Structure formats: C-alpha cells, structure tokens
Amino acid sequence: MKYKKITNEDLLYFKNIFGEERVISENEIKSEYAHDELGTVFNYPEVLVKATHKKEISALMKYANLHKIPVTVRGSGTGLVGACVPIYGGVLLDLTLMNKIIELDKTNLTLTVEPGVLIMDIYEYVLKEDLFYGPDPGEKSATIGGTVSTNAGGMRAVKYGVTRDWVRGLEVVLASGEIIKLGGKVVKNASGYSLKDLLIGSEGTLGIVTEIILKLTVKPVKMISLLAPFNSKEEAILAAPKLISNHVIPTAVEFFLNDSLLYSERYLGKKLPHNNYPAYLLLSYDGYHEEVVDKDVRKASEMLINEFNAIDVFLIDTEERRKAIWSVRDGFLEAIKLSTTLIDECDVVLPRAKINEFLTYVDNLSSELKVRIPYFGHLGDGNLHIYFCKDDLDEKKWQETLKRGFLKLYDKAASFGGLVSGEHGIGFAKKEYLKNQLKSEQLTIMRAIKKAFDPHEILNPGKVI
Amino acid sequence: MKYKKITNEDLLYFKNIFGEERVISENEIKSEYAHDELGTVFNYPEVLVKATHKKEISALMKYANLHKIPVTVRGSGTGLVGACVPIYGGVLLDLTLMNKIIELDKTNLTLTVEPGVLIMDIYEYVLKEDLFYGPDPGEKSATIGGTVSTNAGGMRAVKYGVTRDWVRGLEVVLASGEIIKLGGKVVKNASGYSLKDLLIGSEGTLGIVTEIILKLTVKPVKMISLLAPFNSKEEAILAAPKLISNHVIPTAVEFFLNDSLLYSERYLGKKLPHNNYPAYLLLSYDGYHEEVVDKDVRKASEMLINEFNAIDVFLIDTEERRKAIWSVRDGFLEAIKLSTTLIDECDVVLPRAKINEFLTYVDNLSSELKVRIPYFGHLGDGNLHIYFCKDDLDEKKWQETLKRGFLKLYDKAASFGGLVSGEHGIGFAKKEYLKNQLKSEQLTIMRAIKKAFDPHEILNPGKVI
Structure with missing residues (x-):
C-alpha cells in the first residue's frame, strides 16, 4: 500500500480541525503511543490527534480519504494484538x-456513551442507579470503544454474554467522513444486513465508532464467589461444564494453576486462603434474590466436593474478600509479564469439552519447545489465555519458538473446532494465524467487506485481514 | 437483472443432482410455493427442488452461478414479507x-440441526432433556433456518433475546457452491469480521444455511403467566417499562386491545377469563427456583394493581390455563386475517418509551385514512405488529391507503428512533421502506456486501436491498 506522508500543510489542516494543542507531532509524541500492552508491535504515528467531537473526526476522515493518509484509532491502548499501533x-x-x-x-x-469512557467508569455510574452492564473484560481501564472494537468478553460471559450482546446501537464515522447510525435504542432488529454486528469486533478497520448505545439490566442484589482447589487440572476442568449444565448458570467460571496464583500473589503482595494446590476454580453466582443465591452456592459447593473431587470450597461472601481474590485473578497477566523478559499471548477459544485435551497438548508443547507456557482461562466459555515466556531465550530462538509454537497451538485448536481469538482480537499479531484458519472464500469476502467500507484502505491498515 | 430461463437441459441437470422425484416443474408446482403467509407477493418458480444434503445444494449453486439462474430458499413459508417468493x-x-x-x-x-427442523420440534426435543432454547417466535411451524434468515424474535425476547443470540455457528453454501463454516461450538469469538452475524437476518440473499449450531441453556423449572386488564391502553403501555426496570426481568410482556382478543376468541372458539376491558398485558415470569418465581409474580401482581392501575390480575399457573391463554395470543394474526379480506403488516420496532405516542398516532391515522388498523405487540421489546385491513376497500383505494399509511407509519417510527422491522424482516414487501430509512452510504455498503457474497446476484434476487 502506498500512503501519503504527512506534510506541514497537512499538520496545519489538522490544527484547524482540532486546535493547536490537540495535534502532536514528531518528537513530542510519547513512546506509549507507538505500542499497546503487547509491546512487540511497535511504530510511531506521524501525527497524534486527540478528538473531542464526531465533527472533528468526520472532517479528519474527509481529508484523509481524499489524500490517502492512514488513520488508526486508539483508546486506552490496553489491547494485546497490536490493533491500535499505527504500523x-x-x-x-x-x-x-x-x-x-x-x-x-x-x-x-x-x-448512551462516547467511545472514550472507561469501562470501570461505566460500572460505577450504572451501579449507583441500581443498574448493571453485563460484560466484564479483565482490563477495567479499557475504553468502551476499545471493547466494542474487539468484541471483548471477560469473566461474566458464561451468564451475561460478551460486548456484542450489550450493544444496541452505534454511531459511526465512515472512511468517507459520513456519519451513520446503526441500530438504536430498540431491542429487536431485522431491518437489513446487520452492519452494527459487522462493526463490532472489526478493530477500527471499517469505521470509527463515535457513540455507543448500551443495553443495561437491573442490578443483581447479591453475588457470591467460591474458590475451589483441586488435586489436578483435569478434575478442575471436568467440573466446569458439569456445573453449568446440571445447575443454574454461574456468572463466572475461572480456572488457574498454582503457578499463576504464586506469580500474582508475589506481584500484588497479597495472599489467598489457598495457594498450595495444583489447580483452582474460581466461581461466581449472582441473582435477584439473596436466598436463592445462597441456595445456588450451597448446591454448587456440595457438587464440587461430593461429585467433582474438589478438595475444599472457600466461600467469598464479603465485599472485602471478593475484591481481594478477584484482584489476584485480575493480576495474572501483569504478574506473568513480570515473571519474564517478554511474553506473547494466545487467546484461543475452544468448545468447553475440549479444554483438557488441549491443555495437555500445551503442557507437552512446553516440554518439547523448552519454553515456559503458563496459562489460565475463562473456563465457562472455553476461552484460554496462554502465555509464551521469553525468559532467557535469545531473540532468534524466541522468534523461532513463538512461530513454531503458535502455529501448532492454533492448528490443534482448529482441529478441535476452536478459533484464533475469543476476545482479544486479531490486530496485527494474529493476522497470519487467522489467515491460516479461514478458507480463501471467507478471506475474499472479508476483504471485499473492508473495501466496501473503506475503498482506499486508510482505516487502520494492515490489521485483521 | 437478466437471468437465464430454465430449459429442459437444466431440468435434466437438476434431476441428476436431486433425483427425479425431488425436481418439480411447471404445472406440477402447487400454488403454495408461489407465496408466503403474507399472500400478496406472488410468483411461481420455474422449478421447485427439494434438497436433502448440502452436497446437492453445493452442486446446484455451482451450476446456477455459472448459468446465472436465480435461487430462492424456502422453509415452511411462514414469512410475512414475501422473502421466500421467487419473484x-x-x-x-x-x-x-x-x-x-x-x-x-x-x-x-x-x-446442531439442519435448517428444515421446525422450531416446535426443537423445543420438544430439548425440553425432554431438561434443556431450553430461548427464542420463541409466534409461528411454531417455522423452520429454524427461516428464523435464522430473518433473525426472528418472538415473545421471550425481553429476557432471552432473539435468534441471533442463540446461534453459535453456521455452515453456509455460498453462491459459488463453496461450503464454509462460521463460528462453531465456541461461546466467544473475536476472530475477524463476524460473517455469522451478517448471515443471520440476511433472508437468503448472502448464502444458504445448511447447518446451525444453537446454544442451549438449562430449562427453567417454573413458568407463571399473568393476565392484567386495564381501563386504557395508555396505562397498560406505561406499566411495561416500569415492570422491567423496577423488578426482575419478565420472560414476556405482551400487549393487546379488546378487539384482538375478541377476534381470536371467535377464531378459536375459546373464552378468556377476561375479555371486556379495553386493554391487556399478558406477562410471564420463569426461573430456576419455584419459590422465587412465586415471589416475582406476587410482586409483579402487587405493582400492577397498586402502582400501575391494573383492574385485576389473573394468575395462570396451570399448564392447561397457560396453553389456553397463549393459544389465544398465538391466534391473533390468524384471527385478524379472518376478520377481513386482506391484510398487510407493519412490524415496526421502537424504543419502549415511545410506544404510547406511536400508537396514538396509529389510532389517528386509522381515522384519517378510514381504514381499520388493529394491532398488538411485544411490549417488552418495543416490537409492534400493526395490521391494515382491506375490509371492503376496492383494490385501488387499498393500495393507495396502504402506501400512504405505511410511509407515514415508518416515517413516524424513524422520528422516534424506531426501525422498519423488529423480527419479520424486509423481504420484498418492506424494501422501499428500508430504502427510505437508510442513508445512501448504508445502502451502498449493503449492496457491496451483497456483491461480495453473490457477484451474479443469483441468491434470492430482488430482496432486502
């Protein structure tokens, strides 16, 4: 692709749109804008602009479309596939x-929100009104726009679904600068092709979301979590689908091994009541009636111990304990990052029934490739987060190991009916693996869709497909 | 569009694919294959073929794509917008x-099902296993493929969502005859543009669905319905959003006036316990704990009477009563059809807060145009079914009234943030209204998407856009 380089004339134009102080160029651009949380996809933009209104974005796109200047959208930059890096x-x-x-x-x-609102601010805002927003991505400082662009999932997907399920309407600035509205405050929609659903998860390659109408629901009155240690990962993993299908749906079913727990305890300087068993399930139940949540939790506890070989069940029923244990869970990624020199992540999603077989494959791969591969996962929805750790490998060996290992992992996942990404998206880092998995007809259609939205390929070029 | 007319040579080719007895042509084609439940969109196919396997469909499409022969897919033909009519x-x-x-x-x-399975057979099959499929479109003899193609909604959308929310994966034969798989048994998916969501609701214009993977959940143990009469439609309508936001989410919130009830009682020869009040809400609550459903229903009843001016609340807690009252509700469409010579339908969906204002507009329009316009609706999700009745209007006057009335209705709905179709789709009958509502950029993108999937426009041509 041939793009126009940005000149002083362009900068002047942008300053007219955004004002002097919201157009930052060259050496003034901080390095954080050259990467996301993954870190390995790295490139500086020629200019950084900070929008405050859709009209500015529309004006920018009209100009960029005319002059073939690439435009990459960025929220908090908490992504893990380099999607917001202006390559x-x-x-x-x-x-x-x-x-x-x-x-x-x-x-x-x-x-109705602007895209730059942080998801933690949304939770807080609606909870004060006794309302509830279902999706719960791990990274609470993500912007809502970022979670829409990647169709983020998170812990509560078992019961409450993913971002897509909670987006009723979008306002979008197209590559041409035109502003369209998709969906609305309505609950149902059978009015032509669902462009809204196409935009969700398109990682900034089809349009720029400038307003989002979210669905809310009534706030559950009670939430209780359970921590259950197991003697083996196999037993913990087998318990999850049984709990889901033989009982009420849990809000969350998280799975981790002893190593993640120890990394996180070290990172946070916090201790969990259990930390010396091989594997753990962390479950949550919520509901609109206290007595029923209590009953659900009692039944889950009994099943865990009597039927699924849990060693113990530790009830987390105070706010303080809940925060403590979930902060340990939320700390896994950071903790694993700090345990090594560099990581890369595989965000594969599998049918729930295939998790055990897949993780045995991962363990064997770790031995075969001589690389440390810690993992944890949203067991309730089959979404695993698997981390290759560079440790003391040299760069060449690391790249070889990554490539070989990732290809094997994604091939194995595909053979089980799994997909490349459950919630972190494709961005730049997972493009080749998506391409490997899809049939050429699907890629051709996706490319034609990209062209339909963005004929000059200026929106976040080089990403997804 | 110029399509090839079907010759004897083509028929021979089709007989090779499908076998002699599953290729029906010319006078042997029954008139039911020339229309759907709407009736007014009418055209015979040149040939009717009955597929039993995706391989047959793939072979058909390869041939049709090469020779530019249009292919229109049909399930039970229960649609209301002419989508399955081979125009x-x-x-x-x-x-x-x-x-x-x-x-x-x-x-x-x-x-995992084939597309021709009837939704009533799916309910029965999974209930026997103590499992549950959420969407509940009114027409139980619809095929699951038909409900996917129109993203059907139904009564339980308030709590359980629409068909889209329950489709995990699709197998699709493309216009080229290639077979692709979208999604799978996985719960989450952030792996490139969601072609699955594009196919859902595309009414047979982008591909032919040959296999569907549906999500199931655990069967609720108890369901109770409530019938509440009101002195005015305004009071009934105001109660619905308050019930939804101040209490647990009901499974269904149906709204109707006295006229629909009387038509349906007459049609079915059944009486309801109440039938002489101006307006009614029919509500359902379900859950996994009997005592909680009882509690929810008690609270809803109290709120209905004490806060929302319901005249009475009639509890429907036996299977026999439940079947009786819901059969009256399910009979509305047929009953209204039988009350007149011809109907046409507006399936508009609105923000819940705008229903009262919109229905007042409908009542005034009925007086202004001198045409009978009965309606009822899924109040919980803002989806109304509004019927223009021809009665003794002559054809010319009927067509004028329809056109004028529909344009006004859809314009009004759009001004309230409503959309052309909540669940019945666009098909042929609502194409012009969708075109009126969308911006030209959206239409251009939708047309490009159609071209991406179906370059020769042979899949259900003349529909949706």
Missing part, C-alpha cells in the same frame, strides 16, 4: 477525551 | 426435507 504511520486518532456519558435512559434501560 | 422465477430450493437433529452436545450445551 503505516499516518494519523493516530486518540479518543480518550471523548469520555462523556451522554444519557441514561431508565425507561428504555439504555446508556 | 424472478428460477429455482425454488425447498429445505424442509433437511430436518434432522444432528447432535445434542450436553457438555458444550449445543444443538
């Missing part, structure tokens, strides 16, 4: 200043 | 023989 330079469009909550509509149970 | 002739591909339930996977909680 062709051009404009990096930061949306974090567009962080207004526009409207809470209590009759329609919707919340 | 350009060509091949009508009947999938009702592909009615096998392929696999119930209890570990992953999925059901």
Whole structure:
C-alpha cells in the first residue's frame, strides 16, 4: 500500500480541525503511543490527534480519504494484538477525551456513551442507579470503544454474554467522513444486513465508532464467589461444564494453576486462603434474590466436593474478600509479564469439552519447545489465555519458538473446532494465524467487506485481514 | 437483472443432482410455493427442488452461478414479507426435507440441526432433556433456518433475546457452491469480521444455511403467566417499562386491545377469563427456583394493581390455563386475517418509551385514512405488529391507503428512533421502506456486501436491498 506522508500543510489542516494543542507531532509524541500492552508491535504515528467531537473526526476522515493518509484509532491502548499501533504511520486518532456519558435512559434501560469512557467508569455510574452492564473484560481501564472494537468478553460471559450482546446501537464515522447510525435504542432488529454486528469486533478497520448505545439490566442484589482447589487440572476442568449444565448458570467460571496464583500473589503482595494446590476454580453466582443465591452456592459447593473431587470450597461472601481474590485473578497477566523478559499471548477459544485435551497438548508443547507456557482461562466459555515466556531465550530462538509454537497451538485448536481469538482480537499479531484458519472464500469476502467500507484502505491498515 | 430461463437441459441437470422425484416443474408446482403467509407477493418458480444434503445444494449453486439462474430458499413459508417468493422465477430450493437433529452436545450445551427442523420440534426435543432454547417466535411451524434468515424474535425476547443470540455457528453454501463454516461450538469469538452475524437476518440473499449450531441453556423449572386488564391502553403501555426496570426481568410482556382478543376468541372458539376491558398485558415470569418465581409474580401482581392501575390480575399457573391463554395470543394474526379480506403488516420496532405516542398516532391515522388498523405487540421489546385491513376497500383505494399509511407509519417510527422491522424482516414487501430509512452510504455498503457474497446476484434476487 502506498500512503501519503504527512506534510506541514497537512499538520496545519489538522490544527484547524482540532486546535493547536490537540495535534502532536514528531518528537513530542510519547513512546506509549507507538505500542499497546503487547509491546512487540511497535511504530510511531506521524501525527497524534486527540478528538473531542464526531465533527472533528468526520472532517479528519474527509481529508484523509481524499489524500490517502492512514488513520488508526486508539483508546486506552490496553489491547494485546497490536490493533491500535499505527504500523503505516499516518494519523493516530486518540479518543480518550471523548469520555462523556451522554444519557441514561431508565425507561428504555439504555446508556448512551462516547467511545472514550472507561469501562470501570461505566460500572460505577450504572451501579449507583441500581443498574448493571453485563460484560466484564479483565482490563477495567479499557475504553468502551476499545471493547466494542474487539468484541471483548471477560469473566461474566458464561451468564451475561460478551460486548456484542450489550450493544444496541452505534454511531459511526465512515472512511468517507459520513456519519451513520446503526441500530438504536430498540431491542429487536431485522431491518437489513446487520452492519452494527459487522462493526463490532472489526478493530477500527471499517469505521470509527463515535457513540455507543448500551443495553443495561437491573442490578443483581447479591453475588457470591467460591474458590475451589483441586488435586489436578483435569478434575478442575471436568467440573466446569458439569456445573453449568446440571445447575443454574454461574456468572463466572475461572480456572488457574498454582503457578499463576504464586506469580500474582508475589506481584500484588497479597495472599489467598489457598495457594498450595495444583489447580483452582474460581466461581461466581449472582441473582435477584439473596436466598436463592445462597441456595445456588450451597448446591454448587456440595457438587464440587461430593461429585467433582474438589478438595475444599472457600466461600467469598464479603465485599472485602471478593475484591481481594478477584484482584489476584485480575493480576495474572501483569504478574506473568513480570515473571519474564517478554511474553506473547494466545487467546484461543475452544468448545468447553475440549479444554483438557488441549491443555495437555500445551503442557507437552512446553516440554518439547523448552519454553515456559503458563496459562489460565475463562473456563465457562472455553476461552484460554496462554502465555509464551521469553525468559532467557535469545531473540532468534524466541522468534523461532513463538512461530513454531503458535502455529501448532492454533492448528490443534482448529482441529478441535476452536478459533484464533475469543476476545482479544486479531490486530496485527494474529493476522497470519487467522489467515491460516479461514478458507480463501471467507478471506475474499472479508476483504471485499473492508473495501466496501473503506475503498482506499486508510482505516487502520494492515490489521485483521 | 437478466437471468437465464430454465430449459429442459437444466431440468435434466437438476434431476441428476436431486433425483427425479425431488425436481418439480411447471404445472406440477402447487400454488403454495408461489407465496408466503403474507399472500400478496406472488410468483411461481420455474422449478421447485427439494434438497436433502448440502452436497446437492453445493452442486446446484455451482451450476446456477455459472448459468446465472436465480435461487430462492424456502422453509415452511411462514414469512410475512414475501422473502421466500421467487419473484424472478428460477429455482425454488425447498429445505424442509433437511430436518434432522444432528447432535445434542450436553457438555458444550449445543444443538446442531439442519435448517428444515421446525422450531416446535426443537423445543420438544430439548425440553425432554431438561434443556431450553430461548427464542420463541409466534409461528411454531417455522423452520429454524427461516428464523435464522430473518433473525426472528418472538415473545421471550425481553429476557432471552432473539435468534441471533442463540446461534453459535453456521455452515453456509455460498453462491459459488463453496461450503464454509462460521463460528462453531465456541461461546466467544473475536476472530475477524463476524460473517455469522451478517448471515443471520440476511433472508437468503448472502448464502444458504445448511447447518446451525444453537446454544442451549438449562430449562427453567417454573413458568407463571399473568393476565392484567386495564381501563386504557395508555396505562397498560406505561406499566411495561416500569415492570422491567423496577423488578426482575419478565420472560414476556405482551400487549393487546379488546378487539384482538375478541377476534381470536371467535377464531378459536375459546373464552378468556377476561375479555371486556379495553386493554391487556399478558406477562410471564420463569426461573430456576419455584419459590422465587412465586415471589416475582406476587410482586409483579402487587405493582400492577397498586402502582400501575391494573383492574385485576389473573394468575395462570396451570399448564392447561397457560396453553389456553397463549393459544389465544398465538391466534391473533390468524384471527385478524379472518376478520377481513386482506391484510398487510407493519412490524415496526421502537424504543419502549415511545410506544404510547406511536400508537396514538396509529389510532389517528386509522381515522384519517378510514381504514381499520388493529394491532398488538411485544411490549417488552418495543416490537409492534400493526395490521391494515382491506375490509371492503376496492383494490385501488387499498393500495393507495396502504402506501400512504405505511410511509407515514415508518416515517413516524424513524422520528422516534424506531426501525422498519423488529423480527419479520424486509423481504420484498418492506424494501422501499428500508430504502427510505437508510442513508445512501448504508445502502451502498449493503449492496457491496451483497456483491461480495453473490457477484451474479443469483441468491434470492430482488430482496432486502
């Protein structure tokens, strides 16, 4: 692809749109804007602009489309596949200043927000109104726009689904600068092809989301978590689908091994009540009636011990304990990162019934490739997070190991009916693996869809497909 | 569009693929294959073929794509927008023989089915296993493929969502005859553009669905319905969003006026305990604990009477009563059809807060246009079914009234943030109204998407866009 390099004339134009202080160029651009949380995909934009209104974005896109300047959108930069890294330079469009909550509509149970609102701010805002937003991605400082762009999932997907299930409507600036609205406050929609669903998960390659209408629901009155240690990972993993199908649906079913726990305890300086068993399940139950949540939890505890060989069940029923244990869980990624020199991640999603077989394969691969591969996972929805750790490997060996290991992992997952990404997306880092998995007809259709939205391929070029 | 007319040579080719007895042509084609439940969109196919396997469909499409022969897919033909009517002739591909339930996977909680399975057979099959399929479209003799193609909603959308929310994976024969798989048994997916979501609701214009992986959940143990009469439609309508946001989510919130009730009682020869009040809400609550459902229902009853001015609340807690009252509700469409010479339907969906204002507009429009317009609706999700009745209008006057009335209704709905179709789709009958509502950029993108999937426009041509 041939893109126009940004000149002083372009910068002047951008300053007219955004104002002097929201156009940052060359040496003034901080290095954080050259990468995301993954770190390994790295490139500086030619110019960083910070938008505060869709009209600015529309004006930017009209100009960029005319002059063939690439535009990459960025929220908090918490992604793990390099999706927001401007690999062709051009404009990096930061949306974090567009962080207004526009409207809470209590009759329609919707919340209309700008894309730069952090998801933790959304939780807090709606909880105060006794309302609830279902998706719960691990990274609470992600922007809602970022979670829409990757169809983020998170812990509560077992019961509450993923971001897609909670987006009722979108306002989108197209590559041409035109502004369209998709969906709305309505609950049902059978009005032509669902462009809304196409935009969700498209990682900034089809359009720029400038407003999001979220579905809300009534806040559950009680939530209890359970921590259950097991003597083997196989037993822990087998318990999950049985709990889900023989009982009420849990809110979350997280799985981890002793190593993740120890890394995280060390990282946070916190201790869990259990930390010396091989494998753990961390479950949550919630509901609209206290007595029923208690009953569900009692039944789950009995099943865990009597039927599924859990060694013990530790009830987490105070807010303080809940925060403590979930902060340990939320700390896994950071803790694993700190345990090594560099990581790369595989965010594979599998049918729940195939997890055990797959993780045995991962363990064997770790021995075969002589690389440390810690993992944990959203067991309730079959989404695993698997980390290759560089440790003391030299760069060449690391790259070889990564490539060989990832190809094997994704091939194995595909043979089990799994997919390349459950929730972190494709971005730049997983492009080749998606390409390997899809049939050429699917890729051709996806490329034609990209062309339909963005004929000059200026929106986040080089990503997804 | 110029399509090839079907010759004897083509028929021979089709007989080679499908066998002599599953290729029906010319006068042997029954008139039911020339229309759907709407009736007003009417055209015979040149040939009707009945598929039993995806390989046959793949072979058909390869040939049709080469020779530019239109192919229109049909399930039970229960649609209301003419989507399965072969308006350009060509091949009508009947999938009702592909009615096998392929696999119930209890570990992953999925059901894999062929597209011709009737939704009532799916309910029955999974209930026997204590499992549950959420969507509940009114027409139980629809095929699952038909409900996927229109993203059907139904009564339980308030709590359980629509068909889209329950489709985990699709197998699709493309216009080229290639077979692709989208999604799978996995719960999460962030692996490239969601072609699965694009196929859902595309009414047979992008591909032919040959296998569907449905999500299941655990069967609720108890369901109770409530019938609440009101002195005015305004009060009934106001109660719905308050019930939803101040209490647990009901499974269904249906709304109707006295007229629909009387038509349906007459049609079924059944009486309801109440039938002489102006307006009614029919609510359902379900759950996994009997005592909790009882509690929810008690609270809803109290709120209905004390806060929302319901005249009475009639509890429907036996299976016999439940069947009786819901059969009256399910009979509305047929009953309204029988009350007149011809109907046409508006399946508009609105933000819940706008229903009252919209229905007042409908009532005024009825007076203004001097046409009877009965309606009822899924109040919980803002989806209304509004019927223009021809009664004794002559054809010319009827067409004028329809056109004027529909344009006004859809314009009004759009001004409230509503959409053309909540669950019945666009098909042929609502194409112009969708076109009116969408911006030209959206139409251009939708047309490019159609071209990406179906370059020769042979799949259900003349529909949706």
